[in-house]
Every structure is written in C-alpha cells, then in structure tokens.
Amino acid sequence: MQLFLPIADIPVNVFLILAMGAAVGFVSGMFGIGGGFLMTPLLIFVGISPAVAVASVSSHIAASSMSGALSYWRRRSIDPALALVLLTGGSIGTALGVATFTWLRSLGQLDLLIALSYVILLTSVGGLMFWEGLQAMLRANRGNPVPMRRPGSHNWIHGLPLKMRFKRSKIYLSVIPVVAIGLLIGFLGAVMGIGGGFILVPLMIYLLRVPTSTVIGTSMVLTLVTMLFATMLHAITNHLVDAVLALILMVGGVTGAQFGARAGQKIRGEHLRLLLGLLVLAVGIRFAFELGIKPTELFTIREVGGAA
Amino acid sequence: MRAGAAFAISVLLLAAATAQPAHAEKLIVSVSNHRVTVTPNYSGEELVLFGSVEKDAGTPANRSYNLVVTVAGPRADMVTRRKERKFGIWINTDSRQFLQVPAYLAIFSNRPIDAIASPEVQRRQQLGMNNVVLTQRVGTDYADVVPSDPFRAAFVRLRMEHGLYRESSSAVTFLTPTLFRTGITLPAEVPIGTYTVDIKLFADGQFVTRAETAFEIVKVGFEQFVATNARQHGFVYGLATIAMALMTGWMASIVFKKD
Numbered sequence: 047m048q049l050f051l052p053i054a055d056i057p058v059n060v061f062l063i064l065a066m067g068a069a070v071g072f073v074s075g076m077f078g079i080g081g082g083f084l085m086t087p088l089l090i091f092v093g094i095s096p097a098v099a100v101a102s103v104s105s106h107i108a109a110s111s112m113s114g115a116l117s118y119w120r121r122r123s124i125d126p127a128l129a130l131v132l133l134t135g136g137s138i139g140t141a142l143g144v145a146t147f148t149w150l151r152s153l154g155q156l157d158l159l160i161a162l163s164y165v166i167l168l169t170s171v172g173g174l175m176f177w178e179g180l181q182a183m184l185r186a187n188r189g190n191p192v193p194m195r196r197p198g199s200h201n202w203i204h205g206l207p208l209k210m211r212f213k214r215s216k217i218y219l220s221v222i223p224v225v226a227i228g229l230l231i232g233f234l235g236a237v238m239g240i241g242g243g244f245i246l247v248p249l250m251i252y253l254l255r256v257p258t259s260t261v262i263g264t265s266m267v268l269t270l271v272t273m274l275f276a277t278m279l280h281a282i283t284n285h286l287v288d289a290v291l292a293l294i295l296m297v298g299g300v301t302g303a304q305f306g307a308r309a310g311q312k313i314r315g316e317h318l319r320l321l322l323g324l325l326v327l328a329v330g331i332r333f334a335f336e337l338g339i340k341p342t343e344l345f346t347i348r349e350v351g352g353a354a
Numbered sequence: 355m356r357a358g359a360a361f362a363i364s365v366l367l368l369a370a371a372t373a374q375p376a377h378a379e380k381l382i383v384s385v386s387n388h389r390v391t392v393t394p395n396y397s398g399e400e401l402v403l404f405g406s407v408e409k410d411a412g413t414p415a416n417r418s419y420n421l422v423v424t425v426a427g428p429r430a431d432m433v434t435r436r437k438e439r440k441f442g443i444w445i446n447t448d449s450r451q452f453l454q455v456p457a458y459l460a461i462f463s464n465r466p467i468d469a470i471a472s473p474e475v476q477r478r479q480q481l482g483m484n485n486v487v488l489t490q491r492v493g494t495d496y497a498d499v500v501p502s503d504p505f506r507a508a509f510v511r512l513r514m515e516h517g518l519y520r521e522s523s524s525a526v527t528f529l530t531p532t533l534f535r536t537g538i539t540l541p542a543e544v545p546i547g548t549y550t551v552d553i554k555l556f557a558d559g560q561f562v563t564r565a566e567t568a569f570e571i572v573k574v575g576f577e578q579f580v581a582t583n584a585r586q587h588g589f590v591y592g593l594a595t596i597a598m599a600l601m602t603g604w605m606a607s608i609v610f611k612k613d
Contacts, residue, residue: 048397050542052573052580057397057542105599112603113610154435158445274596281592285584289595296599300606337443344437345508346446349430349457 053288054098060294062092067298071110074299075306076313077322078114078262080107080241080269083168085295086160087329094291096157100147100239101280102288102295107241108273109296110303111266118263125214125260128224129267135225136272139232144279147237151284154348161333163238168330171245175323182316215260223254228268236276241269244326379419380408381565383553390540391574398542401569403551407532420463420470420556421526422481425538427458427518427571428547434509450505451491457545458518459486462525462536470556479554479561483510483521517541546571 047060066088074081082103089099118124150156206220227249231242246265250256256264281287310318383405390399407419435449463470467482476485484501488509492499499506513519518541526536538551548570555562573581584591 050392050396050577052577053584055543105595108596109599109602109606112600113606114603116604116607154433154446154449162443274599277596277599278589278592281584281595282588285588285591287584287592287595289580289584289591289598292595293598293602296602300602300610304606304610339444340439341437341444343512344444345505345512346435346437347509347512348433348435 049290049294051094051288051291053102053286054094054291056093058092058094058291063291063294064298066092067106067295068302071299071302072306072309073302073325074110075303075308076310077244077306077318078247078310079243079322080111080273081299082107082235082240082242083164083238083244083326083329085299086239087164087333089291094288096160097147097151097284098286098288098291100160100237101277101284101286102292103239104235104273104276104280105287105289105292106295106299108270108277109292110299111241111243111270111273113300113303115263115266115270118266121263122214123260124263124267125212125256127210128212128215128256128260129264131210131221131224132228132231132264132268133271135228135230136232136268137275139229139234140236140272140275141232141279142229143233143236144276144283146233147280148283160238161337163234164333165330165337167234167238167245168326169334170330171248172323172325172327172330175244175248175319176327177323179316179318179320179323183320186314186316215256215264217255217257219254227254228272231268232272232275235269235272236279241273243269244322378410379413379555379557379562380410381553381555381563382406382408383551383565383567385538385551385567385569388569390544390569390571392544392546392571392577393575396542398544399540401538401540403536403538403553403567405534405553405565407534407555409532417557418531419528419562420465421534422467422470422479422554422556423460423462423526423536424480424486424552424554425458425460425462425549426456426552427545427549428456429454430457430545431455432509434505434512436505436508452509453489453491453496455488455509457547458540458549459483459513460519460538461486461521462538463523464526464528464534466523471559471561475556475559475561481554483519516543518543518545540571544571546573 048057049060050057066085070081070085070088073084085106086099086103089103090096115124147156150159206222208221209218210221211218227246231246234240234245235242243265246268247261250261250265251258277287383403386402386404390401403423432452432455433449434452435446437444438447440447461482467476471479471481476482480486487498488506489496489498490505501507510519517539520539526534528534548568551567551569552564553566554564572578
C-alpha cells in the first residue's frame with residue numbers, strides 16, 4: 047500500500063516502513079538500545095533525505111524509549127537523581143546539536159557530517175564492543191568468567207570535585223563527568239539521529255561505574271528526554287519532522303521491541319555484546335566504504351529552503 | 355487641413371496596430387484537468403492537453419504545422435553541488451545556485467525540434483532543453499551558461515532521472531491536420547504549485563502563434579494539513595508529535611505488559 051509522506055514529500059510503501067520499524071525494534075529490544083543508528087541509515091537507503099530521516103527518527107526513538115523507561119520505572123531500576131544530572135548536560139548538548147545541524151545544512155555539508163560521524167563512532171564503538179565481547183566469551187569458555195564491574199577500583203574520574211551521592215545507584219561521584227557525558231550524547235543524538243544508548247551504556251558502566259541494575263533504565267530516561275527535545279527543536283527550526291513516517295516507525299518499532307526483548311533473554315550476555323558489536327561495526331564500515339569509493343553520481347541538487 | 359491629416363495618420367496607425375497577419379491561425383487549447391490533487395495514495399498522474407489550430411479565410415490551405423509544448427512548474431532556487439575527492443573521501447566542494455528555475459519542466463513536440471525551426475528561432479523562442487533559460491548565479495553575475503556547462507548539464511540530467519524534467523519529440527500527436535493532443539506525465543514526487551503550459555505553433559520553420567493555459571497541483575486532505583502545520587505552526591506540530599510518541603510508547607508498555 048502506497049502512502050504519500052507529507053514532509054519527506056515522497057510516496058513509500060507502508061508495509062516496507064512498518065517492517066523496517068519492526069526489524070529495528072526487534073534488534074533494539076534484544077540489545078536494550080534505541081536502534082536509531084540502524085533506522086536512520088535504512089531510511090536514507092529507501093530514498094528519504096538524511097535531514098528528514100534524522101529529524102523523524104528522533105521521535106521514533108522517543109516512543110520506544112518511553113515504553114522501555116516505563117517498564118524499568120515499575121521495576122524501580124531508574125536512578126532519578128542521576129537521570130536529572132545527565133539531562134542537564136543532555137539538553138544543552140541537544141540544543142547545540144540542532145544548531146550545528148541547521149548550520150551545516152545551509153553549507154551543504156550535512157550529509158557528509160552525518161556519514162563521517164557514523165563512520166568514526168560506529169567503527170570505534172563497534173570494534174571495542176566486538177573485542178570486549180570476544181574476550182569475555184573466550185574467558186567464559188575457559189571457565190573463569192571475570193565480573194564486569196571490578197568493585198572498589200577507582201579511576202581519575204573519582205578525583206574530580208563537585209561530588210554528589212546517587213542513592214539508588216549507590217555511587218558517590220562528581221557531577222562534571224555526568225554532565226559531560228549527557229552533553230556528548232545529546233549533541234550526537236541531534237546531529238546523527240541516534241538515541242546514543244549504545245555509547246551511553248558502556249560509558250556509564252566503565253567510566254562512571256554505575257551498577258548494571260540502574261544503568262539501562264537511567265540511560266533510557268536520558269534518551270527519552272533528549273529525543274523529545276530534539277524532535278521539538280527539529281520541528282521548530284527545520285520543519286523536517288515527518289509525523290506520518292514517525293508514526294509508522296513507532297508502531298512497527300514498539301511491537302518488534304517486545305519480541306526482541308524476549309529473544310534477547312535467551313542469549314548469553316557476552317554473545318549479545320559480540321553480536322551488537324558486529325552489527326554496529328558493519329553499519330560503520332558500510333558508511334566508510336561509501337565515502338571512500340567514487341560515487342556513481344557526483345552531483346546533487348537541493349532546493350534552497352526545501353526538504354531534499 | 356492639418357487636423358484632417360493627423361486624423362488620417364492616427365487611423366492608419368490604429369489599423370496597423372490591430373491588423374492581423376495575412377494568414378492568421380488561432381490556437382484553441384485545454385487541459386483535461388485544471389486542478390490535480392495529491393492524495394495519500396497519489397503515485398503520479400497523466401494530464402491530457404487537447405487543442406486545435408483554427409484557420410481563417412486568409413490561411414493558405416495544406417499548411418503543415420509543428421507544435422512545441424513547454425510545461426513549466428513552480429519556480430524555486432536550487433543548488434547543484436559537485437563532489438570531489440579530498441583527503442581520500444568524496445565530499446561536496448564546488449556548487450552553483452540556479453535562480454528561479456522551474457521545479458518541473460516538460461518540452462513536448464511532434465517532431466525533433468531541429469526539424470521544426472532553425473537554431474536562431476530555437477534560441478529566440480527558447481525551444482528545447484538546451485535553449486530554456488536556466489539562470490545561474492556566477493559570483494555576482496546572473497546569467498545562463500552554455501548547454502555544455504557541467505553544472506547545467508548535471509542539473510538537467512538529474513532532474514530528468516527523477517522524471518521532473520522531460521523532453522520528447524514524439525509526445526505531440528496530430529489526430530487530424532489541425533487537431534492535436536499530448537499527454538503530460540506528472541511523477542509521484544511532483545512539486546506542488548501552479549504549472550504554466552505554453553504552446554507554440556510553427557509552420558515552414560517560422561513561429562506562427564502561441565497559446566497559454568495553466569493548471570495547478572494541490573495537496574489535499576491529511577497531507578496538506580500535516581505539511582501546512584509543520585511549516586506554519588512548528589511549535590504546536592512538535593508538541594503534537596512528541597505527544598504521539600509518548601502515547602505510542604505508553605500504549606505499547608500497557609499492551610505488552612509482562613504477565
């Protein structure tokens with residue numbers, strides 16, 4: 047069934063978009079991530095302009111993290127204080143990100159920035175995850191699993207001033223790195239159309255030593271609020287949010303996520319991380335490949351002030 | 355005496371101004387639909403342009419006619435960018451801005467334009483893709499460039515690939531020596547706005563007469579509502595979108611609640 051997308055200005059097959067939403071939702075439910083880093087490239091691939099894809103995916107991620115955050119809230123695995131401090135940085139980062147997005151769009155370099163950030167971020171994060179997952183799996187096979195969190199170990203982060211007690215996570219930590227991480231995720235999210243969960247969760251575990259019991263729930267709150275904020279800013283400044291597209295993605299996404307979450311529980315943690323690492327790496331390499339080879343079409347047309 | 359002469363001259367001038375050429379043809383044209391609506395399941399459409407050449411007493415019999423139909427969509431400024439290899443990757447470097455060029459352009463004729471008129475007439479009447487004026491901003495100057503200019507050529511080629519620019523030398527058919535029709539194909543991603551249809555009649559390589567008509571393409575219903583609101587009420591639109599996201603997420607968490 048063909049449907050005309052009002053903002054993207056192209057007709058699409060509803061079932062194709064719905065299936066894409068469900069597939070990405072499945073993956074996101076399985077790994078506990080937003081899935082924006084898969085959704086945005088897929089939309090670009092079916093012919094939706096990168097700018098509209100980034101802006102619309104932010105509302106899609108908001109919907110999926112809303113349903114995730116609610117279920118984590120019921121299980122009391124969200125640290126409200128930590129979420130609040132992360133959000134301080136997150137909102138500033140999002141505003142900066144949308145401003146950068148608008149500025150680069152006027153220069154004609156937005157597509158390049160989106161592609162470059164995908165390459166750098168996805169290959170490095172994906173590579174690290176893959177490596178870490180591989181080692182954890184080898185250790186597990188040898189029969190001596192190492193705990194993910196080494197208790198009592200401190201790093202330079204813990205020497206910073208402005209310390210604060212986060213009760214539910216049972217950590218005592220400076221607010222500076224927390225705000226900084228929020229800022230980074232907010233910025234990347236607005237520019238790249240990703241929730242940033244796949245970067246945020248490792249950062250919180252390894253750098254901030256947030257316990258695994260609260261890490262995913264809390265990161266989802268940050269994702270939810272920054273993505274809502276990004277949707278709002280993209281709607282006001284660039285008028286690029288396609289609500290029809292977003293709704294189809296949301297419906298597919300939240301449904302897929304439920305099945306993904308069930309499938310994820312059947313797989314062992316290190317295997318899951320290895321798989322996610324591979325997936326992230328693959329998307330990153332695909333973008334790198336595209337930048338490096340000579341494009342079949344050297345010219346592009348954009349209407350001044352238009353969507354494409 | 356002098357007043358009489360002045361009167362006679364002005365009568366003559368008036369007569370000259372209103373006089374028709376010795377053999378006057380008139381074009382009578384109509385499009386099948388003056389208002390095309392883009393609905394949710396719109397996936398392109400074809401309009402039909404009908405017309406006839408009306409002769410009068412002075413028209414020589416058995417004149418054979420040629421037609422060039424130019425359909426131009428709403429005008430907009432467009433930027434064409436060229437990628438170049440820099441630091442091992444392909445990035446946008448050079449660009450040209452095209453000023454107020456039609457978003458849709460179709461040039462239809464009943465035979466190759468070279469066979470209809472001389473290059474000089476083609477240029478003067480802006481016949482064909484190579485002679486349509488596409489103004490570029492070059493530094494501080496505004497000018498059209500030669501058809502072989504890489505940016506102009508790329509612009510036309512890309513628009514053609516999307517079905518937004520088209521040229522056909524067999525699209526106009528004469529049903530009788532004076533009755534003609536042509537189909538105007540509109541692609542799925544057709545720009546919204548007013549389209550002008552310019553029909554020029556040629557005989558023996560010379561321009562005879564022209565006629566103009568127009569149609570408009572409008573978005574209706576839900577699409578129009580969404581698009582207008584997104585542009586004019588960004589704040590409310592954003593609020594509605596995030597409300598929709600929150601509702602969908604909330605509904606999902608209820609529907610799929612773990613038992």
